Amino acid sequence: MNQQDTTLARAVARDDSVLPLDAFVRSISVNTEVPHMLLLGAGASISSRIPSASTCIWQWKRSIFLSNHPGMEQNFDELSLGMVQERIQGWLDTQPGFPRIGDEGEYGFYIDRCYPRVEDRRSFFQRHIQAAKLSSGYRIAARLAKNNLFRLVWTTNFDGLMSRALAETSVTPVEIGLDSTNRIVRTNRTGELSCVALHGDYRYDALRNTDDEVRRLDEELRQALIEQAVSSPLIVLGYSGRDNSIMEALTESYSRPGAGVLYWCGFGDGPPPEAVVALIAAARKAGRTAFYVPGAAFDDVMRRLALATLSGGDREDVLDIIAKSGTEQPAATAFTVPAGAIGGIVKSTAFKLRCPVEAYSFKPASMPEQGVWRWVREAIGDRRDLMAVPYKGRVWALGTLTSIHEVFTGPMSEVPVRVPIDVSELRHEDGAVTHLLVRSLALAIAGARNLPSEGPLLWDPKKPQRRQVDGRSYTVHDAVLLFIRRAGRDTFLVLKPTVKLFAADGSPAPKEDEKAIKLGIFGYQHNDKFDAAVEHWRRQLFGEGTQFNCPSGEDVGFLFTIDRAPVSAAIVAAPGEATIPERAAAKSVQKGFRIREPNLLFASKGGTGMVNDPHPVRGLVSNRPFDFSLTRSGMAHDIKLGVICPQPEAAATAARLTMLEQAASPSETEKDYLLDFPGFAQAFGLPLVIPRPQDLSWRAPDEPSTDLTKERGTRFAARAVIQAIDELRSAQRVNVILIVTPLRWANWRSFETDSERFDLHDFVKAYCARKGIATQFLDEDTLTDPQTCRIRWWLSLALYAKSFRTPFVLQAAGTDTAYVGFGTSIDRHGPQGRKVVLGCSHIFNQQGQGLQYRLSKVENPSFDRRQRNAFLSRDDARRVGESIRQLFFEARSALPRRVVIHKRFEFRRDEREGLLEGLAGVAEVDMVEITVDDAFRYVNSKMYSGKLEVDKFPVARGTVIPIGDQEALLWVHGSAAAIRNNWRYYQGKRRIPAPLRIRRHAGTTDLQTLATEILGLSKMNWNSFDLYTQAPATLETSGQIARIGRLMENFGEANYDYRLLM
Incomplete structure (x- = not known):
């Protein structure tokens, strides 16, 4: 964009020529007695499955490229990816006479180059147009035309969709094309709408789509457009202003005096195209009214206009179109488990629970509108005979009437009455009803077992441990967290062993110290030890009985009943897996199955075919990256690295980056997963070009002064990094920029105030994304991490992928x-x-x-x-x-x-x-909710000498257990096969894994x-x-x-x- 255009763009952006979408709708709706004109471009037909002009251009470019590079189709399949387009464009730019990207003549040039024969061009469009399906936007536009909101439709498209849509109404389309321009002067009768195809209609006309053809807009149509736009309001939708002939005609029209208003609707929220900026500026200079309307997609605009202007039967018709426009959803069937012999048992920490079926509901007169949760908590204080929550504008409580009146003194707007509890509310795990029941149960159990409690946490005051963190001493008590979960038609109490910490003065431990102590205790509390901890709490809580009144010791009808034994699930054996005797699964109430580890695809060593392997590191070492054909062809023969690093750390960083060129072996603790790192070039099949501090592709950002505040220092550091990136990019072309953040900058990573949160990493990433710059942040201490093999693999993969290369993909099922x-x-x-x-x-x-x-x-x-x-x-x-x-x-x-x-x-x-x-x-369409369940845990079992015992390794990755018709637990995190034969691998090796809880909200898969x-x-x-x-x-x-x-x-x-x- 030149300086003049930039000035115009700024003017459009800052003055009243930008009309918000809602204001545009109101403007049209108060002028319904004035018939409007539409000018539709290719963007209006995208939702009808007609490709946009930009999409067509890239399809033609790819066809030309691939016909000159056979065998590379798979690496250029995803045309939406910027790097795929960049590689195609890079080759096109080397061809003599080809236009540069963004050139106004691209459309005409590439269709002519791709399909020189007129018949081929017609066939290209015919294929798409015949497969088109009318979008709701066109169908609603026809209803608006029936109500005289539109009197004339101009279009640069060849698709005839507006005429097809009018066939659903009583309006007759008067189709005007290059062979029928004489119709443009006729006056429409009542019930007619003129539809003018400015570039022809593929059914009847010789299409105008090459550069020379588009340049020659028919003179009769041109004059008609100029004259009509002088007096009639024009709404432009889905059109970028690509055709000079049309833009020249519009500019001539809007440079004349007239009452016709221009509404140019753009799809996104970004600035308008240069040609549109110039047109609006010319119109305003001539005293005409012209607006740019951002965020205006064709279908959405038609919907909004219809709902704002139509009434009666026509409005109902539009609502019916909207309602029926979606994908039809057949009734979903319940999740099932495949048949087969049982291969194992997994035992949960969940116990079936029957809760009270009612609670007290009342409304104190003093109940506030705001801050009601805090008000209720403060009212209850530390009482152990009452639990209450705000719910549906009232207070719901479990306890005695006496305790309610003692706590909530004063008059009542509504006196306490017993109301039924809807168990479906328990599906909201942080909902008010769940909150009420789980804390009431915790109070009931704590009272019955003489245990201290805090919310849903109970702990054992006996046999405390002593732990220290940086010289600070803490008392540590064994504890258990209670959760209530609703799964399928059942309610469960879930136990999760934990600890309760106190400082020497009896106060709670700081969060950081608590986290460190818990990591030390639970980090290696694996499957069997975790099971022992759950069993300890099961015996302590339920050993003397499994019925608990709330409040404890009071029989007022609020009774919790808990099954003594936890729920377990029998897992169907995978093909080839050993089975267990049926009697071992006799008490299991759930049933599940296991999924095989999905395969990844790599290129073969020779680059002539594809090879699968479930292990990403082994697959790469044994083969080549998925897109190795790009390397072999010479199109992407290396990866050039740029570095942003503060000057004091430059020498050490440069020395350490050379590790990416050197081999390394994994530590003993990582040999169940990692293989030797052979060096970047050997691993990925191409060299990594690493600069030195004196090179153009290495820049040192300015340093924040040590006396700056956290806020000012963080902003300075972010600006300094961005400035260094800009300098590097202007001096040297690189594939990815490594940004090294020293420990000295720890205070300048982020800040948060009451009015703002600022993060250096996010700010730089956002800036670079807009400019298409790939970046990799690297903390200084990462380069000195003792796990050198792991660091080399992880960093190398990130650099390869961020250079817009493809290391591996999933082996798809073919659907x-x-x-x-x-x-x-x-x-x-x-x-x-x-x-x-x-x-x-x-x-x-x-x-x-x-x-x-x-x-x-x-x-x-x-x-x-x-x-x-x-x-x-x-x-x-x-x-x-x-x-x-x-x-x-x-x-x-x-x-x-x-x-x-x-x-x-x-x-x-x-x-x-x-x-x-x-x-x-x-x-x-499937809609799947996926959450990590913080409560449910299952313990894996294994056959030892013919006897089922708790295993040392956790539940296997890929285990699936349905817990309702549309709900299941899935272990994405769990034990898996190790690289070494007959070994098992548990990633992270920390405690036992939580499953994902998946809920299907739509679909039948x-x-x-x-x-x-x-x-x-x-x-x-x-x-x-x-x-x-x-x-x-x-x-x-x-x-x-x-x-x-x-x-x-x-x-x-x-x-x-x-x-x-x-």
Whole structure:
């Protein structure tokens, strides 16, 4: 953009020519008596499965590239990835006479180069247009035309979709193309709408789509557009202003005096294209009214206009279109377990529980509107004969009437009465009813067993231990946490052994010291020791009986009854796995199964085929990275590293970075997983070019002064790093920049005040992502970590992946499935204390490759009780679904047969319905909630000498146990096969693993498939060489993107390669 255009863009951005979407809708709705014109570009038809102009250009570029590079198709399959486009463009730029990227003549040049024959060009468009399905936007636009909101539609498209949509109404389309320009002067009769195809109609006309053809807009149509826009309001949707001939005509029209208003609607929240800026500036200079409307997608605008302007039967018709636009969902069947012999037993820490069926409900007159939870806690104090919570505008309590009146003195707006407890409320694990019951049960057990308690925590005052942290002494008591969980049709009490700490003066221990002591005690409390701790508490709590009154010693009808034995599950043996006698599983009430470790795909050593291996390190050592053909072809023959490092650490860092070129062996404790590191070049098949401090690709940022405050020092450090990155990039082209943060900067990593939170890492990542710069942060102490083999593997993988290379992918099952990570980020320092950014829709293909993601604002969020999680309205969810659908279509010009959406918390009804509407055209949609359950633990068993005993290793990774019709536990974290034969490997080797709790909120896919997909995606975080992460990559990345994405939301709904934020 030149200086003049930049000035214009700033003017458009700062003055009243930018009209918010809601204001645009109001402007149209108060002028319904004035018929408007529409100008539709390719963007309006994307949701009808017609590729945009930009998508077409990249398809043609790829076709030209691949026809000149046969055998490389697999590495250029995902056209939405920026680096795929960059590599294609890099080759095209070397071809004589080819236009540069972004050149206004790209469209015409590449279609002519790809398909020189007119018949081939027609066939290209015909194939897409015949497969098109009318979107809700076109169907609603037809209803608006029926109500005379639109009198004329201009379009640069060849698809004829507006005419198809009008066929559903009583309006007759008058189609005007290059062979019927004379119709443009006729006056429409009542019930007619002129539809003008400016570049022709593939059914009748010689299409105009090459550069020379597009340049020659038909003179009659040109004059008609100029004259009509002088007097009639024009709404532009889905059009970028790519065609000079049309933009020249519009500029001529809006340079004349006239009453016609221009509303140019842009899809994202970013700045308008240069041509649009110039047009609006010209219109305003001539005294015309012209607006730029950001964030205006075609389908969404039509919906908003219809709901704002239509009434009666037409409005009902539109509501019916919206309701029926989504993917139809057949009734879901219950999760099942495959038949087979039993291979093992896993024992839980959960005991069936029967809770009181009612509670007291009342409303004190003094009950406040705000701060009600604190008010109730302070009222109860440390009483042990009453537990109460605020719920549904009242206080609910378990205790005696006497204790209620003693605590809540004064008049009552509503006197205490017994009301039934809805057990379905127990599904909300941090909900008020769960809070009431678990704390009431803790008080009842503590009173019956003469144990001290605090909330849901009980501890044994006998036999305390003594522990020290940095000379500070603490008393440590064995303790147990109580949880209440609802699973399927049953309620469970779950026990989790822990400790309670006190300082020498009896006060609670600081959190950091408590964490250190717990790590020392529980870090190696593996399967058998954990089982012994649970058994100890089971005997102590339930040895004298399993019925507990609340309050303890009072028989007022609030009774808890607990099964004495924990629930266990029989696990179906995998093929080839040893089985156990049936009698061993006779008492198991649950049944589960195991999933095999998913395979990864690598290129063979010769680079001529693909090889699978479930182990990422072994697969790479034995073979080559998945995209090795790029290296072999010479298109990407090395990785150039840039370094940002403060001057005092430069010499030591340079010396230590050479370790990436040197071999290393794993420590003895890591040989169950790691293999020898052979050096970067040997591992990845290409050299890593590491600079020296005196090189152009090494920069030292300015140092913050030691006398700066934390806030000013952190900002200075962030600006210094960014300035160094800019200097490096202007001097030398590199693939990825390593940013070394010294220990001296520990005080300048982040700060938080009442009005702001600032993080150096996130700020730099957001800045670099917008510029397409890949970065890797590295703490100074990482380079001195004694686990040198691990550090070399992990850092090398990160550098390779962030250079936009593909080390490995999942061996897909062959189904046409795509995955979406769905995350939100809440900025508590935003306007009104709350600003939400949707941080993914992050798209993954069936091979687990993270593709593009899209950041978009949430207009009308709702929140849970603790204001921690944000939920979407139906309209917001529909827009998210539409953007997901558009991303898929832009990547492949086709929708996947099945889409799986992963989310960290529940899908509420509005979200489900809105997403299904937005994903119209996708045959199957699964919505799966995935959380790490902090309560449920299972202990693994093994046959020893014909007897079933507790194993030393935890539950196997890939174990699945249904706990309800739509719920299951899945062990992504657990024991797995080690590299050494007959050994087992437990990643991290800490205590015993927590399962993921998965809930299917929509869809009919079977449990085995859903669990296999989650297990596979847990192996696809290229920022780690671990066998897996404890959540699928869909959730790992979407959460991180959402957090950093807050800093990028002013830059529109742009797509970025997620590796820029890894």
